[in-house]
Amino acid sequence: MSAPILAITGLTKTYESGHQALKGIDLEIRRGEIFALLGPNGAGKTTLIGAVCGLVRPTGGTIRVNGLDAARDWRSARARIGLVPQELSTDMFETVANTVAFSRGLFGKPRDDAAVERVLRALSLWEKRGAKIMQLSGGMKRRVLIAKALAHDPELLFLDEPSAGVDVELRREMWAMILKLRDQGVTIILTTHYIEEAEEMADRIGVIDKGKLILVEPKADLLGRLxxxxxxxxxxxxxxxxxxxxxxxxxxxxxxxxxxxxxxxxxxxxxxxxxxxxxxxxxxxxxxxxxxxxxxxxxxxxxxxxxxxx
Ligand SMILES: Nc1ncnc2c1ncn2[C@@H]1O[C@H](COP(=O)(O)OP(=O)(O)O)[C@@H](O)[C@H]1O
Ligand SMILES: [Mg+2]
CATH class of the missing domain: 3.30.70 (Alpha-Beta Plaits)
Known part of the structure; x- marks a missing residue:
């Protein structure tokens, strides 16, 4: 078995308010899987993703990305990760192509028009490459965010509540897109409180509640057992x-x-x-x-x- 793409051990996070958002998380993510992290609001999903992506400083524990210690080798670990955040934010006046190209640059990758084109085509955004973000429909904007997260060719993609506030049709479209990315070899971790989303796509499911992972299991086993x-x-x-x-x-x-x-x-x-x-x-x-x-x-x-x- 190949080494896990992500290995988390004993991860804790206590915010300055004293709130204990993560209470000792152990989790290994296999290369190429879709892992759905399910949990009610406030369970700690975004905190967990933030810790892996370097946005939240853990209080304790270790995070390894492809064997690299995320604290010590921050830059190289982070370069392997793409994040589609829960809060949508991007420059509305920029064009689709520039948004993606710029994001690639942020990770210190050299300019590569062919790579940007590949990502835009993969997300059916190529025709819209010259459009300003503000001219796009809601669904297209979501796709731009995913394209942005993929601009530096990450191996591991986090999607934090990808279908929050998204209509059914767009949700289906996004699911198809995520499955396509997995087929292209990207490992995917998504958080959701739409169970249907996990049921539709996940290979394995983790349930987090009050800062603890209470269950991690292949979806098929979970459904068969319970x-x-x-x-x-x-x-x-x-x-x-x-x-x-x-x-x-x-x-x-x-x-x-x-x-x-x-x-x-x-x-x-x-x-x-x-x-x-x-x-x-x-x-x-x-x-x-x-x-x-x-x-x-x-x-x-x-x-x-x-x-x-x-
Ligand atoms: N910056 C922060 N300071 C203090 N508490 C926070 C902060 N961010 C999140 N929390 C708290 O930590 C808990 C987990 O939050 P979060 O990780 O956003 O949960 P989820 O994404 O599962 O809804 C919540 O109780 C939330 O209020
Ligand atoms: Mg959240």
Whole structure:
């Protein structure tokens, strides 16, 4: 296994106010993955990114970027990182091409028109290269920010709440763009409180709450382990109680005796599906009019996790 692109150990941050925003974070990021850091507002996501990007001075712990100590080899570590910040800010009167070229220069990279062109084309901004930022739509502005973050060819890209305040269509467009960047070999860490965003894109998910990472797991494992599939069965005729032969089944009945709810883990649903239930209902002579299934989302899981700690 290759060395992690980012290795964080024992990272703490106490702000001058005395607020402990990070309480000992250990995290390794693998080259080429999309890692989603989920957490409620105030959990410490932006602080964590700030510490890695050199914007927040850690109180303790170490951060290594591609093996380089971020405190000692600040410049070389930082050159490998691109950041799309949570707060949007860029010079509205500058052109798209200049904004990106300038950002490249900030990292001490020599002028390279071909590199700028590559980034602009990758983000479908090439046609707009001469436009002033203020002339662009909201979606285009977001893309410029990503282009700016990529101008110096970083290996690791942070996106802090990339879809905050963005409409659904633009969010989808951005997701496609992020996946494309990953295919091009960029490692991506994004923070979000839109669970759907993590569900859509992440290879692994970390949940942060009150300055602590409470979970880091591959998305598929997390959904399989904690996800549930719920089937709702609408019976043709109401029943008084669940028949005795179903005593051991994960079944519940509604007050009117017309609806059964069958709850199994996502992993079970994957393996056996609903066939055993349908067969057993049939054998018991219980006709049903409808059967609907609902898969619990990462959202349900996340709410359970964080609320359980409140
Ligand atoms: N510069 C600062 N000074 C004092 N407290 C801060 C500062 N920045 C953030 N905090 C506090 O640290 C906590 C974590 O903030 P932040 O990292 O921005 O969380 P998130 O990005 O997850 O919403 C919050 O309680 C926030 O109020
Ligand atoms: Mg934040």
């Amino acid at each position: 996800g549930k599939t719920e089937a709702t069965i609408t019976l043709a005729k109401p029943i008084e109680a669940i028949p005795a032969q179903f005593a051991d089944w994960p079944l519940a009945i509604s007050d009117d005796g017309l609806t059964l709810t069958y709850t199994i883990t996502a992993a079970e649903a994957e393996q056996r599906g609903l066939a055993p239930l349908v067969k057993a209902l049939d054998a018991a002579g219980m006709d049903f009019k409808a059967l609907d299934t609902h898969r619990s989302s990462l959202e349900d899981i996340f709410v359970d996790l964080v609320e359980g700690r409140a």
